[in-house]
Amino acid sequence: MFQSTELNRRNHSVQKLVSILFGVVTCLLIVPVLTIMTVLVYKGGPNISFEFLFSAPTNGMTAGGIFPALLGTILLVVVALIFSVPLGVATAVYLSEYASDTWLTRLINLAIINLAGVPSIVHALFGLGAFVIFAGFGTSILAASLTLGIMTLPVVIVATRESLQAVPPEFRMACWGMGATRWQTIRKVVLPNAMSGILTGVILEVSRTAGETAPIMFTGAAFFLPFLPQGILDQTMAMSLHLFVVSTQVPGVPETLPYSVALVLVSLVLIMNAASIILRAYVRGQKKW
Amino acid sequence: MNSDKNILVSQDLDVKDSAWYWDKFFQILMFISGVSAIFLIVSIFFFITKEGFSFFFESFSFREFFLSSAWRPTSLSNPTHGILALAIGTASVTGFAMLLAVPFSLCAAIFISEFASGRVREILKVLIELLAAIPSVVWGFIGLSIMNPLIIDLFDVPVGLGILNSGIILGLMAAPIMTTIAEDALKAVPDHYREAAEALGATKWQVTFKVVLPAAKNGLVAAILLGVGRGFGETMAVLMTSGHSINLPTSPFDSVRALTATIAAELGETAVGSEHYKALFTLGILLFLVTFAINLIADIVVKGNKRH
Numbered sequence A: 001m002f003q004s005t006e007l008n009r010r011n012h013s014v015q016k017l018v019s020i021l022f023g024v025v026t027c028l029l030i031v032p033v034l035t036i037m038t039v040l041v042y043k044g045g046p047n048i049s050f051e052f053l054f055s056a057p058t059n060g061m062t063a064g065g066i067f068p069a070l071l072g073t074i075l076l077v078v079v080a081l082i083f084s085v086p087l088g089v090a091t092a093v094y095l096s097e098y099a100s101d102t103w104l105t106r107l108i109n110l111a112i113i114n115l116a117g118v119p120s121i122v123h124a125l126f127g128l129g130a131f132v133i134f135a136g137f138g139t140s141i142l143a144a145s146l147t148l149g150i151m152t153l154p155v156v157i158v159a160t161r162e163s164l165q166a167v168p169p170e171f172r173m174a175c176w177g178m179g180a181t182r183w184q185t186i187r188k189v190v191l192p193n194a195m196s197g198i199l200t201g202v203i204l205e206v207s208r209t210a211g212e213t214a215p216i217m218f219t220g221a222a223f224f225l226p227f228l229p230q231g232i233l234d235q236t237m238a239m240s241l242h243l244f245v246v247s248t249q250v251p252g253v254p255e256t257l258p259y260s261v262a263l264v265l266v267s268l269v270l271i272m273n274a275a276s277i278i279l280r281a282y283v284r285g286q287k288k289w
Numbered sequence B: 001m002n003s004d005k006n007i008l009v010s011q012d013l014d015v016k017d018s019a020w021y022w023d024k025f026f027q028i029l030m031f032i033s034g035v036s037a038i039f040l041i042v043s044i045f046f047f048i049t050k051e052g053f054s055f056f057f058e059s060f061s062f063r064e065f066f067l068s069s070a071w072r073p074t075s076l077s078n079p080t081h082g083i084l085a086l087a088i089g090t091a092s093v094t095g096f097a098m099l100l101a102v103p104f105s106l107c108a109a110i111f112i113s114e115f116a117s118g119r120v121r122e123i124l125k126v127l128i129e130l131l132a133a134i135p136s137v138v139w140g141f142i143g144l145s146i147m148n149p150l151i152i153d154l155f156d157v158p159v160g161l162g163i164l165n166s167g168i169i170l171g172l173m174a175a176p177i178m179t180t181i182a183e184d185a186l187k188a189v190p191d192h193y194r195e196a197a198e199a200l201g202a203t204k205w206q207v208t209f210k211v212v213l214p215a216a217k218n219g220l221v222a223a224i225l226l227g228v229g230r231g232f233g234e235t236m237a238v239l240m241t242s243g244h245s246i247n248l249p250t251s252p253f254d255s256v257r258a259l260t261a262t263i264a265a266e267l268g269e270t271a272v273g274s275e276h277y278k279a280l281f282t283l284g285i286l287l288f289l290v291t292f293a294i295n296l297i298a299d300i301v302v303k304g305n306k307r308h
Helices: A006-044 A050-054 A067-098 A103-117 A120-134 A141-165 A169-177 A182-211 A239-249 A256-286 B002-013 B018-052 B062-067 B084-115 B118-133 B136-155 B163-187 B191-199 B204-215 B217-233 B236-241 B259-269 B275-306
Strands: none
Touching: A006 A256, A006 B084, A006 B118, A006 B136, A006 B163, A006 B204, A050 A067, A067 A103, A067 A141, A067 A182, A067 A239, A067 A256, A067 B018, A103 A141, A103 B018, A103 B217, A103 B275, A120 A141, A120 B018, A120 B217, A120 B259, A120 B275, A141 A182, A141 B018, A169 A182, A182 A239, A182 A256, A182 B018, A182 B118, A182 B136, A239 A256, A239 B136, A239 B236, A256 B118, A256 B136, B018 B275, B062 B084, B084 B118, B084 B163, B084 B204, B084 B217, B084 B259, B118 B163, B136 B163, B136 B236, B163 B217, B163 B236, B191 B204, B204 B217, B217 B275, B236 B259, B259 B275
């Protein structure tokens, strides 16, 4: 029979200790953030009402609601998606379905990593130089959305590529065997099977786009506008910039107002993320292969 | 006779009907989209260089730019563009953040990948993913309105905005991303490494420290590098929590100003094409090149790992 020695017992207790220690450290990473979220809800929650969400700021932004900022963020996100989702999905289709392992593919991958890694303020400078000045869009929703779209392109590309690669190669071979062209296979077999994975990526991109501040500061978001934007060449207010403005730039803001703005923004972003995570889990459960 | 039939069949298959042309069309379209990522990154570099380029010929002096701590671009009589204080500001904040985030996120990654199991692991992964999603401007607000009074109370200092505040916020921001990447690196270590070590009688923590960590070393280094890149490029949170005054810091409570925050705070006030405007774009070129280098090194380190 196996008899545990002194060494075995010591190893066992060390293992327990290490495991508990690492668990505690992991919790230390999460607990402060949960505490902070509780403070946000506690201080910002009571102020949020139907009226707060659907009326404009008044009294030099020290009172009133956030409607123009909320609407602006939605507009920015929608225009950014119109541009970046087709491009991102097409890039992922190329990388997953067409590209072989060449220097060009490595270069494309490196470019995607860098699009994700370049600081947001550099994207802002690019947006200013390329869209506002060079393309002549001026500071507008269009310029800001294009900047945001390029910045969050890697999110769509990475999610789409992963879900395309999760489609078993046999599906494609069966389709080719029936005499279908490459595009027919992608259109009728690969994309439908990867659709929910692509959708998780798109939702994630919505959440990223809604939270960004620096890229829109100089390309299309305004501190305060007395009217709502009439078209995509107008400026707009946005939730993220509004939070920055009411918490740093405007004197005499009641203490709870920025908390409420922060709470709405965080809720927006986290609900989107949670939706994407739930969808991903659901898809995993539904997989037939 | 027989061979004639074969020719007929192969000709039948080789029709250039509309499906064939659509196939070619979409192949080209997808290729163009794929290459567009390269086009975009090149045009980012092109446009920030285009706006900032002439600064190098007009008012750039290597000595002043890198070795002077006087950033006074708006001075009427004698504008100076020394980035030393800004670079030290960025470095001190990022360094402090990494001091916190590296041990925490490596421990969390090891716990999630090696020790936790089942439901606990799934919950932790979801929580970490949600943490990574909190926007930077919200982090900045948290630093400004929650951390600031806390630091003033705890350490009895007049102002709570500085390296400490910024470092903690940036650390909390970078940790979830580093945890996720580090966990991926640990997961990439094949299970038979662990099984072999366990068969020799090693306990779980022995397996982790003697087998898994050495095997995942490159991936972990890449995770840290990407965390550094993230901290280095963070804008809004640093702008709101660092105090934003030009300083060569001597204590963690000192206020500093970061490179990224300088651009964000000053670009709105400059006239397009002015010297100040060009100087800010030159900072952008510097930021672009440094993050590009960090990402490139991280990529090479990971690729080196895969060759094993």
